[in-house]
Amino acid sequence: DGSAWSDLKENSGWPGTNDTVLALAVYDDRNGGMLYAGGDFGTAGGVFVSFIAKWDGTGWVDIDVPPGAGMNGEIRTLAVYDDGTGEALYAGGDFITAGGVTVNHIARWDGTQWSALNGPLGTGVEGFNAGVDALVVYDDGTGEALYAGGFFTTAGGVTVNNIAKWDGTEWLALEGPLGTGVTAFNRGVSALAVYDDGSGVSLFLGGYFLSAGGVSVNYIAKWDGAEWSALSGASGVGLNNIVLALAVYDDGGGDVLFVGGGFTTAGGGVSVNFIAKWNGTLWSDLPGYSNGGMNAYVRTLAVFDDGNGGLLYAGGDFGVAGITTVNRIAKWDGVVWSALSGPSDVGMNDHVNALAVHDGGGGAALYAGGEFTTAGGVTVNRIARWDGTGWSALSGPSGVGINNDVFALASNDDGAGQALFAGGGFTTAGGVVSSNIAKWMCEGGPPSDPTTLIGNVPVNTWSATNGVDIQWSGAVDNSGSGLDGYSVLFDTSAATTPDTTVDIAHTSDPHFTSSGPLVDGADHWFHLRTCDNAAACSDGVHLGPFWIDATAPGVVTGLASTSHEAGNPSGDTTIDVGWTVATDNLSGVEAYGVEFSSSSTWACDEVQDTTGVVATSSALADGQWYVHVCAVDAAGNWGGVASAGPFVIDTLPPEVTALGSEGGTADGLLTAGESALIAISQLMVNFSEPVSNPGGDDTLGDLTNPEHYRLVELGPDRVLNTVDCTSVLEGDDADISLGGLVAWTGDQTVSVTFGLTAGLPVGRYTLMVCDLQDPIGNQMAGLWTREFAVNATNLLDDPNFDDAAIEMWDTESPGGSDIQWGPTDPSTETSGVAIIDTVNGAGETYELTQCIEVFERRPYGLSGISYIESTEVDAPILKTTVRFYRNAGCTDLLEYIDVIVAQGDTADLWLPRRHLSCRPPAEALSARVGFVVEGGTADDFSLYLDEAAIFEDLIFVDGFETGDVSWWSSSMP
Numbered sequence: 001d002g003s004a005w006s007d008l009k010e011n012s013g014w015p016g017t018n019d020t021v022l023a024l025a026v027y028d029d030r031n032g033g034m035l036y037a038g039g040d041f042g043t044a045g046g047v048f049v050s051f052i053a054k055w056d057g058t059g060w061v062d063i064d065v066p067p068g069a070g071m072n073g074e075i076r077t078l079a080v081y082d083d084g085t086g087e088a089l090y091a092g093g094d095f096i097t098a099g100g101v102t103v104n105h106i107a108r109w110d111g112t113q114w115s116a117l118n119g120p121l122g123t124g125v126e127g128f129n130a131g132v133d134a135l136v137v138y139d140d141g142t143g144e145a146l147y148a149g150g151f152f153t154t155a156g157g158v159t160v161n162n163i164a165k166w167d168g169t170e171w172l173a174l175e176g177p178l179g180t181g182v183t184a185f186n187r188g189v190s191a192l193a194v195y196d197d198g199s200g201v202s203l204f205l206g207g208y209f210l211s212a213g214g215v216s217v218n219y220i221a222k223w224d225g226a227e228w229s230a231l232s233g234a235s236g237v238g239l240n241n242i243v244l245a246l247a248v249y250d251d252g253g254g255d256v257l258f259v260g261g262g263f264t265t266a267g268g269g270v271s272v273n274f275i276a277k278w279n280g281t282l283w284s285d286l287p288g289y290s291n292g293g294m295n296a297y298v299r300t301l302a303v304f305d306d307g308n309g310g311l312l313y314a315g316g317d318f319g320v321a322g323i324t325t326v327n328r329i330a331k332w333d334g335v336v337w338s339a340l341s342g343p344s345d346v347g348m349n350d351h352v353n354a355l356a357v358h359d360g361g362g363g364a365a366l367y368a369g370g371e372f373t374t375a376g377g378v379t380v381n382r383i384a385r386w387d388g389t390g391w392s393a394l395s396g397p398s399g400v401g402i403n404n405d406v407f408a409l410a411s412n413d414d415g416a417g418q419a420l421f422a423g424g425g426f427t428t429a430g431g432v433v434s435s436n437i438a439k440w441m442c443e444g445g446p447p448s449d450p451t452t453l454i455g456n457v458p459v460n461t462w463s464a465t466n467g468v469d470i471q472w473s474g475a476v477d478n479s480g481s482g483l484d485g486y487s488v489l490f491d492t493s494a495a496t497t498p499d500t501t502v503d504i505a506h507t508s509d510p511h512f513t514s515s516g517p518l519v520d521g522a523d524h525w526f527h528l529r530t531c532d533n534a535a536a537c538s539d540g541v542h543l544g545p546f547w548i549d550a551t552a553p554g555v556v557t558g559l560a561s562t563s564h565e566a567g568n569p570s571g572d573t574t575i576d577v578g579w580t581v582a583t584d585n586l587s588g589v590e591a592y593g594v595e596f597s598s599s600s601t602w603a604c605d606e607v608q609d610t611t612g613v614v615a616t617s618s619a620l621a622d623g624q625w626y627v628h629v630c631a632v633d634a635a636g637n638w639g640g641v642a643s644a645g646p647f648v649i650d651t652l653p654p655e656v657t658a659l660g661s662e663g664g665t666a667d668g669l670l671t672a673g674e675s676a677l678i679a680i681s682q683l684m685v686n687f688s689e690p691v692s693n694p695g696g697d698d699t700l701g702d703l704t705n706p707e708h709y710r711l712v713e714l715g716p717d718r719v720l721n722t723v724d725c726t727s728v729l730e731g732d733d734a735d736i737s738l739g740g741l742v743a744w745t746g747d748q749t750v751s752v753t754f755g756l757t758a759g760l761p762v763g764r765y766t767l768m769v770c771d772l773q774d775p776i777g778n779q780m781a782g783l784w785t786r787e788f789a790v791n792a793t794n795l796l797d798d799p800n801f802d803d804a805a806i807e808m809w810d811t812e813s814p815g816g817s818d819i820q821w822g823p824t825d826p827s828t829e830t831s832g833v834a835i836i837d838t839v840n841g842a843g844e845t846y847e848l849t850q851c852i853e854v855f856e857r858r859p860y861g862l863s864g865i866s867y868i869e870s871t872e873v874d875a876p877i878l879k880t881t882v883r884f885y886r887n888a889g890c891t892d893l894l895e896y897i898d899v900i901v902a903q904g905d906t907a908d909l910w911l912p913r914r915h916l917s918c919r920p921p922a923e924a925l926s927a928r929v930g931f932v933v934e935g936g937t938a939d940d941f942s943l944y945l946d947e948a949a950i951f952e953d954l955i956f957v958d959g960f961e962t963g964d965v966s967w968w969s970s971s972m973p
Helices: 803-808
Strands: 006-008 023-032 035-040 043-048 050-055 060-062 075-082 087-093 106-109 114-116 131-139 144-151 163-166 171-173 189-196 201-207 220-223 243-250 255-261 275-278 298-305 310-316 329-332 337-339 352-359 364-370 383-386 391-393 403-424 428-433 436-440 452-455 469-473 483-491 511-514 521-532 541-548 557-561 576-580 589-597 614-616 623-633 638-649 656-661 682-687 709-713 734-736 738-744 749-754 763-769 784-790 810-812 819-821 834-838 845-853 860-870 877-887 891-903 911-914 926-934 941-952
Touching: 050 075, 075 144, 075 436, 087 144, 087 403, 131 201, 144 189, 144 201, 189 255, 201 243, 201 255, 243 310, 255 310, 298 364, 310 352, 310 364, 383 403, 403 428, 428 436, 452 521, 452 541, 469 521, 483 511, 557 623, 557 638, 576 623, 656 784, 682 763, 709 738, 709 749, 834 845, 860 877, 860 891, 860 926, 891 911, 926 941
Parallel strands: 006 391, 023 075, 023 352, 023 403, 035 075, 043 428, 050 428, 050 436, 060 428, 075 131, 131 189, 189 243, 243 298, 255 298, 298 352, 352 403
Antiparallel strands: 023 035, 035 050, 035 403, 035 436, 050 060, 050 403, 060 436, 075 087, 075 403, 087 106, 087 131, 106 114, 131 144, 144 163, 163 171, 189 201, 201 220, 243 255, 255 275, 298 310, 310 329, 329 337, 352 364, 364 383, 364 403, 383 391, 403 436, 452 469, 469 511, 483 521, 521 541, 557 576, 576 614, 589 623, 623 638, 656 682, 682 749, 709 734, 709 763, 738 749, 763 784, 810 845, 819 834, 834 941, 845 926, 860 911, 860 941, 877 891, 877 926
16 A cells, blocks of 8 residues: 555455466456456455456455356456457456356456457467467557467467457457567567657567567567567667566656566666666666666566555565565665565565556555465465555455466456456455456445334333344445345344344345344344445444343232122222232333122233222122232233132122922922922022021021011901011911021021921911111111912812813702803913802702812811802802712712801902811721802802812922912912
8 A cells, every 4th residue: 555565355354365366457347446356366355266356345256157167277467458349358368268158368358248359260369388478458550459468379360479469350460571479489478568669659568589570679579560679778689588577657757668577687788687677769777776676586567656656566576676675566666666564574475476556446556466375464365455555455255365376467347347357377266256367346335234224113112022123224335346235133232243244135125134032131232234245344233222021020919908808798889909019020010900800710901900009999789709910011011810809799688589498399499380299397588698697596687586587377358468577467467476497508598487286288378578687787678578378289180170170070050050160361360260150049059079089097178269249148158068988989978077168248359268177987988079059048149169179187289370379479369
């Protein structure tokens, strides 16, 4: 860079090439000016490049088409030439193919593909051990043309002898009056330059030849477009040894031609020591010690302005220039030589074969190629960049520099921008596969990072998502090489710079990536670097911190009610609860979800109800209630559910819900239509809830206190006249004394026994329950009553006179048809009656009987109900009759019993009629039972009979009929 060496390397850490660089050139391949290097290398910056590579200022690029094809031999020279179709890069060397195309030692690169230079009789140059060592553009008066020098005899099939002209369409020889081309035996032309020596612009050739166009020239010659001439001194022609480099430089006295090589004298007697200058008429040395020369070969020359004015740079095999140790490269300011120093050394550690000036956008710099691996102590590997102050390497994605010798360098824009092309004997550049030629792209700077960078969760905010999705867009390519992709990294540091490995290729915006699962923490960051196709990467951008807490808070503890005791009823309809603050490992508890429910379980509804640790329910209905609480943290994680309860709310008084007995029914309830198999000796009263039962039966409100119950047998009017459990009896009601009361099933059922030696006899009853309360004092709402009846029906096939019973009853009447059968009408709770309706019935007798078998010797009785309409007070007379017979089928009368049970009009009432019990004779096998009606003085009367029944005394059997009696209805037919 004018004062220090630096390597050319990328972030991979591999500088330079892996073998000799022989040529350098700058060429704009439509992506800006790029530095191209050629030589004997196979890698550049760790990139496989096949003898040529391109350096874009930040990375090596293989220009092989297809990739890895490149050249099949070393590249020794590079030049840029416009043949009329646009500038192209031309490479010469010791190769036969380029990009898989047969080219024979010289090829054209247009920025996208290689092509051959074909003549009428052949392709490229040919000859024994043929090769191209030098290229230059020169206008001989007929237009600019590309001149190729080397060791060959033909070009495009035309005999040319080591130098040829390519005008863009055909090959031409340089023919003088005495001959064509130059004469050499094992190497030909190695250097070309265009110089105006005062007689016009001419082409100057240097190399291994002794004659040109038949003229003796000794290693250097001049072609003016028409003839050859020598560069003669006072005592001789040309030089005493080979010429390897030519350059035009103004060292203060005007432009002169500087010549470098293996010679020590010029013009037959001027001592020059490997470098000399020609002013158009005279040879001269460079001022200073040792004739201003070097101590070994000079192989390349270039002019470069490092900011202090243009200077002449020389590279080669020498270690000393003038009196200064320079190590194979030195700069001449017109007075003295000076070294190009690096951080730990000066110059290079091996031969320098090529020099070129290239500006890739970051400022002009001098590039050196050759066989060295260090420059100024910096590892560079066969190619290096000097910016006037220091050396730097040209690094690729997986390597530094080039993997073999570089012989040529050229700067050119191949349509991808100005680039430096390197040619040589290499196969990789910067780690990119590139066969003998590589392209170093422009130095326009690394790409710009995306302008938009967002995550699926906000930064500095707790998130329950344990992964982060990132989206970005807006990255910009600054080098002209195009965006390659992005290196991304998630870690827990705020400013980490990702490596240069592309993890996500650039396609079209937006781009995406995901972190994968992240551990809980408040220090997660995303980092991104943008990399271009020249392997240049940005400084990077960062997004974060992301606060991750994917762990749910713990279940709350200490959940309890401050207003209710679990399991104990309360009249308070709102429940107050509290709990201990839940624990959370990171983001902290933010709120709680609270639910009051009749269920003992609950799935958290994930609704924030409170931020505190207390809660009060709304007014709740009677029943069992549970409280459930779940916690949520600041990240949105919901924890498990804690539950407490049941808390019992009881604001309603107890109610009787069922009445049952020990009558042997299937469900224990006195339900219409069922059968009870034993006498009803107690009633079972079921309540809607437990009833207060403090333990003393004389305590007011106690479940088993007899004062709260009353069993009343209804009188003939079938109406309950008594108003409550403690008042005096009213009307024809009769009390049934109670025996004992026993609480069952958690004080929700009580059994009521009677003060009788046996069960309830046939009759109609009402049970009263009054003034009870539940354990918390809710009083029953008034008097509760249930009416029921006890009938006996098993001894008669049908206790009624309905359609099914008509054939079971025997009738006797004077007219034969005075006994009629009433209709069955369930809607009026009437099942059918027997009707004796007469207008002239005075003095007549009517019978309605049924013959039954006698099985037991216990007392029997007859019962029923009757309704009489009569104008007489004492007539007709209704009797019940029981007649026992010795034989079955009611024959051979043993005993006859008639009992008057009714007489005269019943005043619009149905009245029960009961025969006193009588025991059958021991020998009786049958009995005729029924009713006898004697008209007496009643001439016009109507008598209705129903519910006829034979009962075995004190035994209740065979249930109650639908329509005649309903257990739960107070209305009777």
